[in-house]
Every structure is written in C-alpha cells, then in structure tokens.
Amino acid sequence: xxxxxxxxxxxxxxxxxxxxxxxxxxxxxxxxxxxxxxxxxxxxxxxxxxxxxxxxxxxxxxxxxxxxxxxxxxxxxxxxxxxxxxxxxxxxxxxxxxxxxxxxxxxxxxxxxxxxxxxxxxxxxxxxxxxxxxxxxxxxxxxxxxxxxxxxxxxxxxxxxxxxxxxxxxxxxxxxxxxxxxxxxxxxxxxxxxxxxxxxxxxxxxxxxxxxxxxxxxxxxxxxxxxxxxxxxxxxxxxxxxxxxxxxxxxxxxxxxxxxxxxxxxxxxxxxxxxxxxxxxxxxxxxxxxxxxxxxxxxxxxxxxxxxxxxxxxxxxxxxxxxxxxxxxxxxxxxxxxxxxxxxxxxxxxxxxxxxxxxxxxxxxxxxxxxxxxxxxxxxxxxxxxxxxxxxxxxx
Numbered sequence: 001x002x003x004x005x006x007x008x009x010x011x012x013x014x015x016x017x018x019x020x021x022x023x024x025x026x027x028x029x030x031x032x033x034x035x036x037x038x039x040x041x042x043x044x045x046x047x048x049x050x051x052x053x054x055x056x057x058x059x060x061x062x063x064x065x066x067x068x069x070x071x072x073x074x075x076x077x078x079x080x081x082x083x084x085x086x087x088x089x090x091x092x093x094x095x096x097x098x099x100x101x102x103x104x105x106x107x108x109x110x111x112x113x114x115x116x117x118x119x120x121x122x123x124x125x126x127x128x129x130x131x132x133x134x135x136x137x138x139x140x141x142x143x144x145x146x147x148x149x150x151x152x153x154x155x156x157x158x159x160x161x162x163x164x165x166x167x168x169x170x171x172x173x174x175x176x177x178x179x180x181x182x183x184x185x186x187x188x189x190x191x192x193x194x195x196x197x198x199x200x201x202x203x204x205x206x207x208x209x210x211x212x213x214x215x216x217x218x219x220x221x222x223x224x225x226x227x228x229x230x231x232x233x234x235x236x237x238x239x240x241x242x243x244x245x246x247x248x249x250x251x252x253x254x255x256x257x258x259x260x261x262x263x264x265x266x267x268x269x270x271x272x273x274x275x276x277x278x279x280x281x282x283x284x285x286x287x288x289x290x291x292x293x294x295x296x297x298x299x300x301x302x303x304x305x306x307x308x309x310x311x312x313x314x315x316x317x318x319x320x321x322x323x324x325x326x327x328x329x330x331x332x333x334x335x336x337x338x339x340x341x342x343x344x345x346x347x348x349x350x351x352x353x354x355x356x357x358x359x360x361x362x363x364x365x366x367x368x369x370x371x372x373x374x375x376x377x378x379x380x381x382x383x384x385x386x387x388x389x390x391x392x393x394x395x396x
Contacts, residue, residue, distance in 0.1 A: 002175075004151050005039065006032060008313070009141055013040050016139070018085070018113055022103065022132055025117040027141035028258040028283050029198070030173045030190050033117040034091050036141060040115070044087060052081040054088045054112075058095035067095055069102040076106055087113045094118040100131040107135055140258075142313045143170030143284040146306070146394040159376070162391045166302060169286020187290035191259075198257050210235065210242045211250050218251075218260055218280045219288045223301040223329075225265075225277035225320070251280070258283055261312060266319035266331050268340075268363060279320050281308040299374070300345035303390055304329060307343045307372055310394060326359040344373040347387075360385050 013036065016023055025033045044051050054076055056063050066072045072090075080086055088106065093099045093116045106112050128136055149165045150158060152175065168174065171190060174183040195215065200208055213235055218226075228248035235242050255262045260280045282288055282305055311318045311332045321328030321340060330341040340360055347353040360369040361383060368386065375389040 002152060003035070004148060006036065006141075006148060009036050009139065010039060010043075012139055013115075014043070016137065019137070020110070022107055022136040023113075023115045023139060024128055024132070024136045025115065025139045025141060026128075026258070028143065029194055030171050031141045031143050032172065033141050036139075037089055037091060037115060037117055041087075041089060048085070050084050052079070052084040052086045054079045054086065056088075056090045058090070058092040067097070069096055069098045072096050072099065073102040073105055076102075076112070080111065085113065086111060087115070089115045091117050104132065104135065107132075142309065143286075144172050145170065145310060145313055146391075150395065158391055158395070162394075166285060166299070166306075167289050169284040169289070171284055171286055174286065184290045187286050191287050191291060194257055194259060199253050203253060205250075205253075207242070207246075210240060210246060211253075213238070213240045214242075214247060214250050215254060215259065216291060218254070219282055219292055220296055222281055222288075223279060223304045225279055227277045230277075255280075259287075261308065261318075263308065263330075264319055265322050268321050268323045268328065268331065281305045283309065298345075300343070303345060303372070303374065304343040306390070306394070307341065311341075321359075323359060323362055326362060328359050328363070338367040340367060340369045342371045343390075344371065347371065347373045347375065357382060357385055 009032075013023065013025075025036060027033050041053055041055060044053060056066060056072070056075070058067065066075050076088055090099070090103070093103070096102070103114065103116065107114060128138060144152065146162065146165050149170060150161050152172065153161060155161055168183060169187070171187055173190070174186040177183045177186055195211060196208075199205065199211065205211060214231065217231060217234065228244040228251065231251075232242050232244045232247045235247070251260070251262070254260045260282055263279045263281060265278065285302055285305060288302075288305075308318055308330065311330060314334075316332040316334045316339075319331045319333075321331040328340050329343045330339075332339045332341060340363055342356040342360060344352065344356050347356055356371050356373070360371070363369065369384065370386045370388060371382075372388050372390050372393050374391075375387065376391075377389060379386060379388045379392065381387065
C-alpha cells in the first residue's frame, strides 16, 4: 500500500513531544491512528540519539504475556534506560484489561513520554476523562481529507479526483482494492465492525435493529435539523419500535464512536446556543455510499457534509447558524476567528444563488462570509461575500 505523510497530524504529534500529558490518538476505525504512531517512532529513531523507544503492539502475539496490567507495568519499567529520553508507545491498549492502572502509574513516575492508541470500543472520547482524569491530551485523526486523497493518487485532474472522492471517501484502506465492489465491501465491513463491536457489544444493546435503522436515517438526513422525538416518530412509522429516550442514547453512542458529529444550533442575533434540534454529519462520505448506495444522492447535502468535516479537521468549532427565520449552514469559530458559510451544489441559477447569499447579507457584523459550491470557477466576491469552488477550498 502506498503511504503518505499526514502532515497535519505529524506536525501536531511532533509539537507535543516531551509534553507531560499522556497522548491519546483517537479516531474512527481505519482512520490511520497506528500508522501515525509508526511514522512518529521512525522520526524519533532517525533524528535523536538519546532516545529509548518502548513499543508494545497488543495485536502481536509476541506481547501476549503483557495482557495483564501488572505484567505490562513491569515490562515497561524493565525496558527503562536511565540517561535517555524514554518514549512509551502502546497500540491497541484495550487488549490489556485495566490498562489504565498501568498507564496512570507509569505517568506518575514522570520519566516516560506516553502515547496510546486503541479500539473505539474501549477508548471512546467520552471515556478518556474517566480513564485518565485530566492527565491526557487527545489527538483526533480523521479519515483522509480531499487534499490527502490528491496527494495519495498524485494525479493532475483534480475534478476527476473530486468526483471519485465524493463516492469513495477517505478510508484509505479501501484504496488497496482494485474494484469498486471490493472497495465498498471493505468500507461496509469497517462500518459493521464499529456498529457491532464498538457499540452493540460494548453497551450490550438489546435492539440492534434500532441502532442500524437510526444510523441509516441519520446518513439519509444529513443537513436536516432533527431531534430524538422526530426520529423516533419516523422509525415507529416504519415499524421499528422505539422511543425518544432510546434514540437519544443511541445517537450519543454513534457520536462517541466518531461515526457522526453532532452540530449544535447558534442564535447569531442573541449570541446563544439553542437546545432544540441539531444536525448530524457523517465522519466520511464513503460510508454513506457503501451503506445506502445511490439512494437519495443529494450532492448539495454531500458537499455540506464534506465542508463540515473539513472545518472540524482544520480545528474549528462548528455550529448551525440561526438568524430570525433564516439559517446559515455553518458558523465556524477558531480562537478569535469566525466565518459564516453557506454550502450549495450549484449556484448558477439566480434564484438558488440568492437563496444562499441573502442570509449572509442579513448578518450585520464584520466577520468574513463565504459561499462554497461546485462553481468550477476561480474565487470571486459578491457584495463582500467570498464565493469559492469546493475543490479549490478543500485544497487550501
């Protein structure tokens, strides 16, 4: 398999080198967590003479005897080398029961720089605060961005690559397969593993049908405001018996496992967050195509999903904007920076274009405003609004 350096994550992990917290690499299955760890280990070995790397991969039978937390602790202590900087890497850490006891004990000794990856079945984002009580920093890894997809395939025709990426998505393991059928099969198997092992088994969920139909409903309703009440009504109408409490709980599980991202609403005029309906965006478009096929292929919503995940990837906090009765697709904030964004498939029609720019023009503050669409033209401005082709924006 061809590999690329994922500079965003590589630079981040280098920047965290020798900081005191435990570094936890999280992300959906097959997003590249283990590969990031391996690349970083090679970097340390090649660029520093005074390092001692202690690496444990619990998928390797060589480390079978360490799947007991006392044994894990002793092994690491025995490998410690005085006078050197000691780096501890543990891959698939969840395979050692009560691993957090060993990791926390090693952390308190203040002589190791610790990095951990694991299955989302046991290292869900919501679990970290309990396992490592304020002692960790999270490095969240997304599937390949479009920019990384272009880097991987190294082809000049960016429009062609974009059409492929819209369908195939960013789970790079699928790129090893030569046929569309095998690629889709790979993605479906990753998805099913998340649903069954990371969620159903972990939470001992009694009704797998509700979870599966709920996930498919959310995929089919990307960009639509919704709530557990509304979803439970739709599922019940389609002979899937459930209630809003179960739906709300299962949505939380799906978001904790990074299958979906929950985007809250923000009242631009009142400058407050709203607690009613949310929008849910899928972690990778390839999963939607693999699970639902071409059903309801609304490219405007697919592009909106792409933009949302890209904003999260770039470190923005993302909200759905509300101004009076109008809606702004995204309010993106990062530190003191704020951007208002509308996303569309095609704005060549005047009515469609007006529908997108009118809500932006009604915002009276001075923060930048942008329309991202499939224009196939260079960037231009309209009434101070930046209008960008989605391909160019994704490659920025």
